[in-house]
Amino acid sequence: MSTLTKNQHYVWRAYLDEWADKNSNIYCFMQDKVKLFPVKSANIAAERFFYQLAELNDAEIEWVNLLIDRASNEQLRDFHRETLNTFQLVYRLRNRIQNASELSKEGFEMMSKELDIAEKMHGERWHGFIExxxxxxxxxxxxxxxDFYNDKVEGNHFIHFISQQFFRTPKLRAMQIRKYHPMWHRGLDLDKTWFIESQIFAMNMCVGILISKDLYKFKFLHNANKVPFLTSDQPVISLGADNEGMRLYYPLKPNLAGLFEKDTNAALKSEKNIGVMELEFYNNKIYQQSYNQLYCNSADYLKEIISIPKNVIDKW
Structure with a gap:
């Protein structure tokens, strides 16, 4: 029998555990409640049934197909259409069993329960697979x-993961939920389409990187300062695309962060020891691009960061 995971993470727990102290606590600042507290990784960067699917109406299907049609090639568009069909399958099955006269009452109830679980768990299982x-x-x-990047399978897994982690968060969901939309009057609910949208955007990004995979390089930033790297509920952030391509920043643990960027002249891997000013630059970027939660292994440092209003940080 299938089981439910109600508290569904939008940031990988195995990743968050790097910010835990000796008591397995991570210090979290909840921006909407202006509250700083120690917490286990199981209880942060998560939301009840965050990945629950929704049955899309005609306007929502039309909107998703409009996004699909923007993809760069037909093969990618076909992939997106299959993704849409996959994540709407539960509703086609539900409609089918409702009209299946040959089903017993017990059989109908059992299948209905399993479809309810699939509706709540399909997205969660998908992201678990990617992790x-x-x-x-x-x-x-x-x-x-x-070195893993030179292996075709492992390198591709990483690109898929980093693209999904960029788009799977509540910050990106909130950016998609706009108050006004040309199709709003027809019943379009962007909250319902968000999960499918996130898959489309993530795969577009993934394919864009894969096309130039050999040109993307890793730069490791070592932090020997007294203050740590921060992370947040938006742990992968863009430092802005230049003429070369995407520039992604990803703190890996309190004393190490990574840049993943297109650099035709660099070796696959480079390393750099950073000072306090550069550290603060990256931490400010994480704060600026966070949604609601900041994470750190030091309560004192987190207090210093949050003493500056985020809207001030935004202007830096």
Missing amino acids: NMAQVSLEELKKCSA
């Missing part, structure tokens, strides 16, 4: 190794 596939690359990155 499992990225375990090797994340562990290697924490050792300042990029």
Whole structure:
């Protein structure tokens, strides 16, 4: 019998555990409640049934197909259409069993229960699968190794993971939920379409990087300062695309962070020891691009960071 995971993480717990202290606590600042507190990784960066699917109406299907049609090639568009069909399958099955006269009452109730679970768990299981596939690359990155990237399978797993982690968060969901939309009057609910949208955007990003995979390089930033790297509920952030391509920043643990960027002249891996000013630059960027939660292994340092209003940080 299938089981439910009600508290669904939008940031990987195995990643967050790097910010735990000796008592397995992570210090979290909840921005909407202006509250700083110690907490276990199981209870942060999560929301009740965060990945629950929704049955899309005609306007919502039309909107998703409009996004699909923007993809760069037909193969990618076909992939997106299959993704849409996959995550709407539970509703087609539900409609089918409702009209299946040959089903017994017990059979109908059993299948209905399993479809309810699938509706709540399909997205959660999908992201769990992606995380499992990225375990090797994340562990290697924490050792300042990029050798995994030369392996086609492991390198592709990493690119898929980093793209999904960028788009799977509540910050990106909130950016998609706009008050006014040309199709709003027709019943379009962007909250319902968000999960499918996140898959489309993540795969577009993934394919964009894969096309130039050999040109993307890793730069490891070592932090020997007294203050740590921060992370947040938006742990992968963009430092802005230049003429070369995407520039992604990803803190890996309190004393190590990584840049993943297109650099035609660099080696696959480079390393750099950073000073306090550069550390503060990256931490301010994490604060600026966070949604609601900041995480750190030091309560004192987190208090210093949050003493500056976020809207001031935004202007830096």
